[in-house]
Amino acid sequence: MSEMFEIAYATVTNRLCIFTGTGFSKAVSENDAPSWQELLEDLCDLLPDGDEIKDSLFPKKKPALLSLEEAAQVISIKLAANDINIHEVIAAIIDKVSLKGNYKEIESFFSSRAFRVVTTNYDNLAERLAGNEECQSIAPGFPIPRASARVKVYHVHGSTRSPENMVVTSEDYFNFINSDSYFSRKLSTVLHENTVVILGYSLGDTNLKAIISDYKGFSKSHVIGSNIFFVSRSKVNQNIKDYYAHSYGIRVLDEVDTHDFFTELNEKIPKAENIAEKSLKSLRKVVYDGMHFKDTYIKLDDSFYRIVSALSAEGLSLNDKRVVAMMGDVIDAKKKLTLAHNAWPQYEQLAGWLAYLGSIFEVKGTSIENIYLAAVLRSMKTMRKESYTGYSWHAYKIWKKRWPSIVASNRLLIKKHIEAETAWPDALAVVNSLGS
CATH class of the missing domain: 1.20.930 (Transcription Elongation Factor S-II; Chain A)
Structure with missing residues (x-):
């Protein structure tokens, strides 16, 4: 209850960022969205010796020698030798993926709430869920919009609207990680100023870890509660939870799929809306004016969770x-x-x-x-x-x-x-x- 209320409170106080990976796109497309490896294997089929390359890069019975972005680099070189541009082919494949299946609760949230989305996905499914007229899609290769919008989607690895700017190969990833771009600065701001919910990633995703690795030091030095949640469909081992809490400041919510997450969040939001403004006013009186919470308030089961959520909303350490x-x-x-x-x-x-x-x-x-x-x-x-x-x-x-x-x-x-x-x-x- 406490964690989901915290996320609901962040939503109604305009402090929520949803960090989406491939698993999110799969959840709203009835699994039509390809995983990164599935996509690369499909690209191999475009090559004359595709089966041989596929077997060497993605062996069935032993660990792969190369990371997925390194495998993408190999495939890119092979495709280029056959006059095929890897970025354009990927964009064409991704553009065919559409919303499908049971995504009612997810669409209900996306179409009615104000929040930010940071995604490494190339697709525009988040924009469709939010409603294109109320959503800004921000990606490398396009001007940064100055106007406000209810939902802003930051495509940090690029989008299909600009294939040449998509981060695909190891060379692309190296340039992305080592560049001081608008998107790298925006990521830092989002992690420090918002409650972040990570959906559709594996905890072992190297890109995810690279993106959030600077957050832990900030959290410890400012003694703020960890504001990053990782939502996992499967159960996560306790040792793994401890590792990610210690190394990255991530709280794991396991055995929760994407649809169930938004169902519960939608249920918690009305209560958060009812108390958010009052709890902030009360907190300010206590912290800044030296007043005290009444015993009638302290008696409430959720008063402490309101206080902690309000501290974060107020930016207090x-x-x-x-x-x-x-x-x-x-x-x-x-x-x-x-x-x-x-x-x-x-x-x-x-x-x-x-x-x-x-x-x-x-x-x-x-x-x-x-x-x-x-x-x-x-x-x-x-x-x-x-x-x-x-x-x-x-x-x-x-x-x-x-x-x-x-x-x-x-x-x-x-x-x-x-x-x-x-x-x-x-x-x-x-x-x-x-x-x-």
């Missing part, structure tokens, strides 16, 4: 002294609410808040480390695996379920603190459940 004071007050107020008679929902909510906070930024060394660990200790010492008077069974379930989503460095920090401060077996069972 978790290392800002005013923000630290505010977060400390909020956590302390929530702890006090657990002392009231029959306050079991508050125990459950406190556990959820603390687990969520641990999933969005690295706590160690920040100014809220002690506040956070004290609250975690309180939460874990008052939870129990079985239903038992005086302890929260639901808080235990939340810690157990959300423990893997907490970034690895925070899991280690919490584990050491719990082992040093309590012998409570259920707390120790949670912090040792993944070995870190």
